[in-house]
Amino acid sequence: MRRVLIIGAGRSASSLVKYLLDKSDEENLEVIIVDISLENAQKLARNHINATAIEFDIFDIDSRQEVIRNSDIVISMLPARFHIEVAKDCIAFNKNLVTASYISKELMEMDEDVTSKGLIFMNEVGLDPGIDHMSAIQVIDRIKMQGGKIILFESFTGGLLAPESDNNLWNYKFTWNPRNVVTAGQGGVAKFIQEGKYKYIPYHKIFRRTEFLEIEGYGKFEAMANRDSLKYREVYGLDDVLTMYRGTIRRVGFTRAWNVFVQLGMTDDTFVMEGSEDMSYRDFTNSFLSYSPHDSVELKLRYYLNIDQDDVLWDKLLEIDIFNANKKVDLKDATPAQILQKILMESWALDKDDKDMIVMYHKFGYELNGVKKQIESNMVVMGEDDTYTAMAKTVGLPVAIATLKILNGEIKTPGVQIPIRSEVYKPILQELQNYGINFVEKEVPYLGYNPINQ
């Protein structure tokens, strides 16, 4: 039996564990699931004969080193900041490591050690980052192989609701870490390049400078710019690309409404509000509006942000109950972002049988033999239920497939890496198709950024 150690049994580990257990007999796998909550680990183990659930504190060095020493490969599904300790142990005990997180600087600095020991530390092999890299690089490599030159690359991903569960005015519920949704876009200017021109959007304008996209069979979506669209320019070998833009997908109308929170200052996570514990939702809203001895909070907000009373935007604000004077915030020393998150979690929690949906969309513009061409490709994945969500599938399955292929020696190149080598992305994308995770691709005329073409 070969021991696969999975550290962290959160929601996104369900499909990952299921894949490995389903293959455990034919592949001779023993799956060890460790988590700070034994219950979480047991839930994923499902009493499977090849699964073991263990309660585990990542900061207990002895037990961490013991489980890592006794494993054949390690998957860390912990929050990214905890990977580093696991990675050090993996080097010490000569174990390969797989994560779905962005490579940190500290992890990158281990590359020499990892490579010299012939180990593989595969990162960013989930959804975003993960499937986005693999599906993009596959097309980019193919175009380059044909002799084409990439001039435009745009890539968008969104964790959304399946149409059948889309039953609130925002067309949105939390299918992923709510905190990341509330603070999305903060911490710096959004930077990208379009037709050779660098563009910068400050945080308070990100939700008003969106792009539309249409996906056949699923309708219209909008996307706001990610913070650093240029990050992978070098990694993807696109140094001379004229347009490079990465964004986050929402249903049309979401960002316009979210912008209300941004304009008011409700997404700020940098300061604690006075008396937050005893505040009502109405007090919370009012603290971002001018003082008035008689005007209502509602009218002040409508005037301040120029919202018509018959604008659906207004109904969206009513739906989440931010004018309620009876509901208490009940969070001590909370930031606006923490309070907003609490308020939204009441309205945007998934119901028991709600299903989620993942949408990914790429555009590739290129020049081949003097002719400009464009390829559009998209992936839509639906969740099965509240355990095997689209998010869990798209994050967990590529991690699981990568793990098994490393274990079986099909992925060979050592080093701290992301899945942009054909040795890695080809078999993973191939196998993902068996799980309904595949891209629909079409060739379209080159549109670029000239609206006359559109």
Added chain:
Amino acid sequence: MRRVLIIGAGRSASSLVKYLLDKSDEENLEVIIVDISLENAQKLARNHINATAIEFDIFDIDSRQEVIRNSDIVISMLPARFHIEVAKDCIAFNKNLVTASYISKELMEMDEDVTSKGLIFMNEVGLDPGIDHMSAIQVIDRIKMQGGKIILFESFTGGLLAPESDNNLWNYKFTWNPRNVVTAGQGGVAKFIQEGKYKYIPYHKIFRRTEFLEIEGYGKFEAMANRDSLKYREVYGLDDVLTMYRGTIRRVGFTRAWNVFVQLGMTDDTFVMEGSEDMSYRDFTNSFLSYSPHDSVELKLRYYLNIDQDDVLWDKLLEIDIFNANKKVDLKDATPAQILQKILMESWALDKDDKDMIVMYHKFGYELNGVKKQIESNMVVMGEDDTYTAMAKTVGLPVAIATLKILNGEIKTPGVQIPIRSEVYKPILQELQNYGINFVEKEVPYLGYNPINQ
């Protein structure tokens, strides 16, 4: 002769030096002016028989300690971050110290040493901070003495143009450090309290949430909120005050136009722009707007921020030339804020005979014997010329007066402090009147925040 050491001979030291030299015979003063630029120091010394100008590097420990050891009192007019080294030497050599800067945490921590040695480290004794503290506390102490209870305190200060030099559309030129003007309001939410309600304004809204104020004989002004209005609540003994608001004064219309820079992202000082050196002013503006192959930068900006072509706001933007395709930024690796500063310095530099103006305005609301009352008080100071500016007078004279009074033993209480003791503020405010720096005070009905009263 008693030696007064002045470290830092910048523009704000002119009136300070003049005051001390004018009194040097009767008061037996020798004024030592040291600066990194000998020319600056000599300019202020004006070959006066009691003045000595010395070239001086604050980081040259030996010469710094020598001048401090040989002085009877030290004035530091350096940027605030350099005070700490001077302060350490002052403790070592038992010298009193005077500055016009905010007390840093490090300086505050010296209080025990300073007090036990019987030394006086007087800080925040310039204009703002300085005259604002003294003039406010004088009225607050008087009201408390009468048995009144302060319920409202608002305080506003602005460095502006004298009406006779007010000849651009912005009604503004740089009379003070341009960098501070460009980055004003950044680094955190603006926080204050009005009628018992805490209010928070995010940076991108500060310039749209202004207050108006009227000063007899000088017309209407506007003020935007400072970052931390509550900072002096405890220091002023106003823990139960219902309204506390501090702001920065501009001529009406300034903030509405400045808001364009904020909305675009031009005041951001946190990132370097790609290719800033070779950018034109027009490129700079365009980098904050959507890409378009045919729409003009002008139309894109007007559409984006909804500016009518006959709005004076538009003329203000034309006046500063931000659409000029021929003027080069010519700054390597510059932030948007640095580029904006350069552009504005071309339009907003003071002409040789321009005069500046300082405006300060306080409101005090209080309850006395069950009756609510209000006092408004204001100070307007005009510059004489480009050396003895209103800024130099209002910053330098209180520093100079405090220095002489400490030297003469009239200010006695030791410790690291700000000028809120009557022993300090009374004689200083009294003497400032001889220099045309005085407050006009009037009792008005209590207005508070109820517009029905206004």
